[in-house]
Amino acid sequence: FVMQLLVLWEKKLYLFGGLNRDIGWNNDVWVFDTETEKWSKLMTLGIRPSPRDKHSAVVWNDKIIVFGGFGPLCDSNEEEESEDEGDCAKFTWFNDTFIFDPSLCSWDAPKISLVNCPVPCAAHSATVFNDTMIVFWGKGL
Numbered sequence: 001f002v003m004q005l006l007v008l009w010e011k012k013l014y015l016f017g018g019l020n021r022d023i024g025w026n027n028d029v030w031v032f033d034t035e036t037e038k039w040s041k042l043m044t045l046g047i048r049p050s051p052r053d054k055h056s057a058v059v060w061n062d063k064i065i066v067f068g069g070f071g072p073l074c075d076s077n078e079e080e081e082s083e084d085e086g087d088c089a090k091f092t093w094f095n096d097t098f099i100f101d102p103s104l105c106s107w108d109a110p111k112i113s114l115v116n117c118p119v120p121c122a123a124h125s126a127t128v129f130n131d132t133m134i135v136f137w138g139k140g141l
Contacts (some may be wrong), residue, residue, distance in 0.1 A: 016049075
């Protein structure tokens with residue numbers, strides 16, 4: 001995997017998305033338990049982000065907030081993968097936001113105003129300060 005993202009929450013490392021040379025972009029969530037030293041793939045609920053890499057994430061109020069990134073334009077919530085590679089042949093930078101609740105193993109896609117929202121970008125950094133997620137620019141449109 002390249003350009004995936006790891007965040008630490010309650011002694012567990014959560015890995016979301018990334019790019020794999022064998023399978024391409026993905027939107028899987030994996031967790032590494034630092035006490036058992038074992039990886040497991042999570043089955044998640046809710047509206048998950050589309051496959052992407054170069055995104056950012058922060059932990060805030062026991063939730064993992066994912067922002068932006070780069071990847072194919074396709075429906076991430078389809079149950080079966082398409083056999084036609086042309087379905088996802090277009091790529092984009094994202095400026096969407098998703099919230100993952102590790103305690104419920106579920107995603108949410110909140111409606112966020114695009115006023116004062118960062119432009120679509122990838123390969124950026126983010127942090128939380130005083131209950132505000134701050135995004136440091138990377139590559140954008």
